[in-house]
Amino acid sequence: MAAVRGAAQWLRGLLSEEFFEACGVHPAERKNEKNHFCADCAAALCRHCLPHDPSHNVLQIWKYASCFVVRVDDLKLFDCTGIQSHTVSDHEVVFLNERTARKRSASAENPCAACARPLSSGHDCCSLFCKVKHLGESERGLRCALRVNRKAVAAAAAAAEEEAAVPEPHNGKRPRASSSDAGPSCGGSLRKRSRKQHLPARSPFC
Numbered sequence: 001m002a003a004v005r006g007a008a009q010w011l012r013g014l015l016s017e018e019f020f021e022a023c024g025v026h027p028a029e030r031k032n033e034k035n036h037f038c039a040d041c042a043a044a045l046c047r048h049c050l051p052h053d054p055s056h057n058v059l060q061i062w063k064y065a066s067c068f069v070v071r072v073d074d075l076k077l078f079d080c081t082g083i084q085s086h087t088v089s090d091h092e093v094v095f096l097n098e099r100t101a102r103k104r105s106a107s108a109e110n111p112c113a114a115c116a117r118p119l120s121s122g123h124d125c126c127s128l129f130c131k132v133k134h135l136g137e138s139e140r141g142l143r144c145a146l147r148v149n150r151k152a153v154a155a156a157a158a159a160a161e162e163e164a165a166v167p168e169p170h171n172g173k174r175p176r177a178s179s180s181d182a183g184p185s186c187g188g189s190l191r192k193r194s195r196k197q198h199l200p201a202r203s204p205f206c
Helices: 007-016 127-136 139-145 150-164
Strands: 034-038 043-046 058-064 069-070 084-088 092-095
Touching: 007 127, 058 084, 058 092, 092 127, 127 139
Parallel strands: none
Antiparallel strands: 034 043, 034 058, 058 069, 069 092, 084 092
């Protein structure tokens, strides 16, 4: 997408992905529409591609007014300030893509900075795409919006890993997780694990 060429890979993927299509990795499963996006893998996921690595930043995509939206609270890697938001089921959401508009006018009292769609006062852009497109004219502006509060995101991920950690038993040894307990990282976008088996080490002869 030329309009977001200067954006990070995950952001380009998020804005160009067609969500709610059937997942190619799980074609036989029910409810296999791709309605999640992993910013770390830059890939769309279905519910069967989860559980994912708890340290990965996964967004859930929703539909509102026939358009893709994401919760502002979930979009931790981008500053949504200035994007007109909407309240859906008590959650604040923003549109991912530029919306088709019946009325667009640069002479409107408060037009979108990218597509001239009329907005309510106090907002600059109608969607995440439009903010990225507008900020793309200034590399520094786009870099600042990718505020990447990575320290906060990393801290949250570390806290999640801590909660998921198995407590130490009394003998001081931590039990090994079986292969059936370990879930995939992020669905079909990642490489398959090698099936090569390593031979067990033999004990030395007496």
